[in-house]
Amino acid sequence: MVTFDKKGNPIIETEAIIPYQSVLGPTWFRFFEGLKEEKIYGTKCQKCRRVLVPARAFCPRCFLDMEEWVKVPSEGEILAWVYTNYEYFGMPTKPPFITAIIRLDGTDTGFLHLIGGFDLSDVEKVRTRVKDGARVQAVWRKEKQGHVMDIEYFRPL
Amino acid sequence: MEKHFHVREHEVWLPYRFSVGPVFHRFYQGLKEGKILGNRCPKCGKVLVPPRSFCPDCYVDMTDWVETAQEGELVSWVLGRKEFFGMPMDPPFIGALIRLDRTDCNFLHLVGGFDLDQKENLKKLRTGIRVKAVWRDDKKGHFLDIQYFQPI
Amino acid sequence: MGRAVAVIGTGQTRHGMRSEVTYPDLIREAVLAAFQDAGITPDDIDGVVSGTMPSMMEGVALTHFYFADALRSVGKPILKTETCGSTGVSLAITGYYWVASGLADVVLVVGSEKMHEGDSQATMTTVAEPLYQRFFISGAPGAFGMQSKLWLQRYNVPEDKARDAAAKVSVDHHKSGLLNPYAHIRKEYSMEDVKNAPVIVYPVRLLDVCPNSDGACAVIMACEEKAKKICSKPAWIKGVGYAGEEYWIGDSDKVVWESAVKSASEAYKMAGISNPRQELDVAEIYNPFTFQELLYYECFGFCDFGTACDYTLKGTFARGGELPCDPSGGVLCTNPIGATGLIRCAEAALQVSGKAGERQIEGAELALAHAMGGIIQFNGVMILGSKL
Numbered sequence: 001m002v003t004f005d006k007k008g009n010p011i012i013e014t015e016a017i018i019p020y021q022s023v024l025g026p027t028w029f030r031f032f033e034g035l036k037e038e039k040i041y042g043t044k045c046q047k048c049r050r051v052l053v054p055a056r057a058f059c060p061r062c063f064l065d066m067e068e069w070v071k072v073p074s075e076g077e078i079l080a081w082v083y084t085n086y087e088y089f090g091m092p093t094k095p096p097f098i099t100a101i102i103r104l105d106g107t108d109t110g111f112l113h114l115i116g117g118f119d120l121s122d123v124e125k126v127r128t129r130v131k132d133g134a135r136v137q138a139v140w141r142k143e144k145q146g147h148v149m150d151i152e153y154f155r156p157l
Numbered sequence: 158m159e160k161h162f163h164v165r166e167h168e169v170w171l172p173y174r175f176s177v178g179p180v181f182h183r184f185y186q187g188l189k190e191g192k193i194l195g196n197r198c199p200k201c202g203k204v205l206v207p208p209r210s211f212c213p214d215c216y217v218d219m220t221d222w223v224e225t226a227q228e229g230e231l232v233s234w235v236l237g238r239k240e241f242f243g244m245p246m247d248p249p250f251i252g253a254l255i256r257l258d259r260t261d262c263n264f265l266h267l268v269g270g271f272d273l274d275q276k277e278n279l280k281k282l283r284t285g286i287r288v289k290a291v292w293r294d295d296k297k298g299h300f301l302d303i304q305y306f307q308p309i
Numbered sequence: 310m311g312r313a314v315a316v317i318g319t320g321q322t323r324h325g326m327r328s329e330v331t332y333p334d335l336i337r338e339a340v341l342a343a344f345q346d347a348g349i350t351p352d353d354i355d356g357v358v359s360g361t362m363p364s365m366m367e368g369v370a371l372t373h374f375y376f377a378d379a380l381r382s383v384g385k386p387i388l389k390t391e392t393c394g395s396t397g398v399s400l401a402i403t404g405y406y407w408v409a410s411g412l413a414d415v416v417l418v419v420g421s422e423k424m425h426e427g428d429s430q431a432t433m434t435t436v437a438e439p440l441y442q443r444f445f446i447s448g449a450p451g452a453f454g455m456q457s458k459l460w461l462q463r464y465n466v467p468e469d470k471a472r473d474a475a476a477k478v479s480v481d482h483h484k485s486g487l488l489n490p491y492a493h494i495r496k497e498y499s500m501e502d503v504k505n506a507p508v509i510v511y512p513v514r515l516l517d518v519c520p521n522s523d524g525a526c527a528v529i530m531a532c533e534e535k536a537k538k539i540c541s542k543p544a545w546i547k548g549v550g551y552a553g554e555e556y557w558i559g560d561s562d563k564v565v566w567e568s569a570v571k572s573a574s575e576a577y578k579m580a581g582i583s584n585p586r587q588e589l590d591v592a593e594i595y596n597p598f599t600f601q602e603l604l605y606y607e608c609f610g611f612c613d614f615g616t617a618c619d620y621t622l623k624g625t626f627a628r629g630g631e632l633p634c635d636p637s638g639g640v641l642c643t644n645p646i647g648a649t650g651l652i653r654c655a656e657a658a659l660q661v662s663g664k665a666g667e668r669q670i671e672g673a674e675l676a677l678a679h680a681m682g683g684i685i686q687f688n689g690v691m692i693l694g695s696k697l
Contacts, residue, residue, distance in 0.1 A: 001185070001297045001298050001299050002177055002182065002185055002298055005174065005328050005425075007326060007328055007329070009176060009177075009328040009329045010176075010177040010178075010181075010182040011174045011175060011176055011177060011328060012173075012174070012175045012177060013172070013173065013174050014172075014173050014175070014368075015170065015171065015172050015173065016169075016170070016171050016173065016243075016365070016368055017168055017169075017170045017243060018168065018169045018170075018242075018243070019166070019167075019168050019242055020166070020167055020168065020169065020439070021164040021165070021166050022164060022165045022167065022438075022439055022440060023162055023163070023164055024162075024163040024164065024165060024440070025163075028440055029163045052557075052560070054441060060555040060556070060557070060560060061555075079459060080455040080456070080458040080459045080462070081455065081458070082447065082450075082451050082454035082455050082458070082510045082511065082513075083508075083510065083511040084447035084450075084451055084510050085508065085509075085510075086447075086448075086450075086509055086510070088428055088429075088430035088431045088434070088448055089170070089171065089172050089428040089430075089431040090169075090170045090171070090428075090431050091430075091431070091434075091447075092443060092444050093444055093445070093447075095447075097447070099445045099446075099447055099451055099455070100455075101455055101459075101558070101559055109557065109559040109560050110558065110559025110560075111559055112441070112442060112445045112558055112559060113445060114445065123508055123511050126511075127511070132458065132462050133462075148440070148441050148444060149444060165439065165440055167439045169365070169435055170431075171365055171368065171427060171428060171431055171432060172427065172428055172431075173367070173368045173426055173427050174328075174425065174426055174427075175331075175367075175368070175426055176327070176328045176329070176330060176331050176332070176423070176425075176426060177331070178329070178330050178331035178334060179329070180331075181331070209378075210330075210331070210333075210334050210337075211334075211337060211378070211379075213378040213383070216337075216341075216351065216381060
């Protein structure tokens with residue numbers, strides 16, 4: 001019941017596990033179905049003409065419905081990347097991994113995803129392989145679930 | 158006709174290490190010894206159980222510890238039947254507010270010791286009836302070392 | 310515009326690992342200290358503002374219910390605000406609005422956190438929705454790491470220069486922490502210690518980041534009439550600003566960081582400040598990451614974009630420099646997230662009222678307090694001054 005921490009103070013250790021069912025809605029559903037077919041969809045705003053990805057229900061700046069769907073190239077350039085080698089409890093992606101903001105060709109926003117396809121164990125080696133501005137291409141998983149991780153990672157070209 | 162929506166099921170799973178603090182720690186130790194401990198405010202004289210680190214009315218440290226009675230009056234109660242995810246107690250159970258003798262607040266715990274499915278038993282529960290703590294044999298320093306309060 | 314409002318008292322706990330007390334006891338420690346500092350009693354309070362980071366941090370939802378006794382808020386109106394990291398400044402701004410509106414004369418504002426009771430990165434990641442961003446946000450360090458890299462690229466700042474400037478920030482702030490009796494980390498480090506510390510999220514290393522701290526801060530605000538009666542040296546709230554960007558991290562420019570620039574410029578406008586580096590005497594900046602602090606110097610107009618590293622290496626923002634930043638040791642020394650932004654306001658108030666003890670910057674009359682919240686999404690700024 002009561003245990004003691006490293007300072008010798010009484011504590012109670014426990015976990016909270018809370019289940020959720022997040023509704024996808026039509027926009028996410030269509031985007032995720034696209035991923036199953038190795039297609040990345042964005043939407044184009046009728047007013048500001050920006051192409052945003054993932055596809056959105058509405059343009060955050062103009063606040064208008066985004067009804068024009070475009071198939072976005074699965075290639076682009078790295079705007080910024082970070083190498084993560086620490087773990088927090090319940091982390092969905094296991095370290096080491098590289099997160100990057102990627103500007104997919106023809107889009108007007110940064111797409112968050114992973115960089116991979118090579119040995120990630122040594123940060124110094126990683127720094128030689130991954131450069132800001134590098135061209136990258138999506139590599140797909142064989143088994144798809146209609147999930148953002150159906151793209152396994154983006155590989156530097 | 159039922160409408161079906163696409164959902165993504167997921168969980169939030171978080172670990173905790175709650176600081177018990179000296180007051181609750183002493184209270185738990187009392188439970189392990191089969192005692193219910195409360196404390197008294199040096200200013201207003203109220204006896205509160207479970208014990209507090211400070212008096213909520215006077216805002217001063219509560220310093221005088223007392224061993225309270227294990228009997229008292231039933232103030233109010235509710236029968237819980239419905240189950241929800243991760244519930245700490247399995248239904249059916251009766252949550253109750255009990256005024257232990259010579260204390261100045263209501264103590265939240267369980268009422269039991271009889272078949273909860275028998276309506277005649279439930280009919281005997283009324284504000285003002287006397288109840289008494291029934292303990293487990295194997296105590297762990299937990300609120301549920303008291304199994305329930307039984308009507309006497 | 311509303312009435313003039315001043316901070317008339319502050320209280321802080323000893324921040325650090327406080328597993329010997331329960332959460333409400335920690336709150337009470339700060340609240341008692343604030344009442345003592347202000348010289349008033351709980352009966353004088355018209356309303357209470359309370360807040361924390363997402364309360365799943367400690368596993369109790371809507372903690373202001375749990376804290377009712379510790380806050381002395383029973384029977385009083387209470388407002389709750391949670392904006393993750395910027396909670397502390399949001400709390401201060403909420404208290405300010407309440408008194409400035411005329412609907413309360415004296416308000417108690419309390420921010421708190423008990424980070425050792427949970428997992429901070431796991432909790433913070435729940436700010437990201439579960440369909441997309443949650444998979445890629447490697448906690449706070451990940452987002453800030455990416456932002457820092459975007460900034461370095463945009464202005465062609467050599468990585469070595471940035472590394473040195475960030476290390477200097479860490480060294481200076483840890484040294485200041487030694488002068489602050491409330492600080493969590495009170496240890497001195499060298500440039501070499503910082504540059505060789507273990508990597509968390511490259512280029513961010515262990516000594517570039519804040520600790521997980523338990524702590525609470527209480528601030529009492531009063532209207533002009535009451536402040537002048539009760540307090541010999543009120544710290545007047547001269548300006549406030551708060552702004553945020555779109556939710557999706559890739560949608561906005563995080564280098565010329567809109568919410569940081571806007572929150573500061575709004576506060577400056579209200580306070581009548583046109584040349585912040587010259588006119589401000591102290592800046593308590595929200596700085597859980599050294600690299601990000603450098604970007605704040607630029608977004609707040611302390612120097613031109615791309616030049617923060619140069620000014621930092623010259624010592625402009627150190628204790629003896631033109632604009633000392635975080636003389637309290639800042640967030641690098643102490644970070645109980647729900648309290649941190651409010652601690653910035655409290656420290657700024659202490660500086661302009663000459664009550665900052667050993668960490669006092671001589672002659673400080675105008676100070677900036679700031680906090681950031683969400684996944685690099687929101688920023689809030691408050692300006693405090695000794696003159697009405």
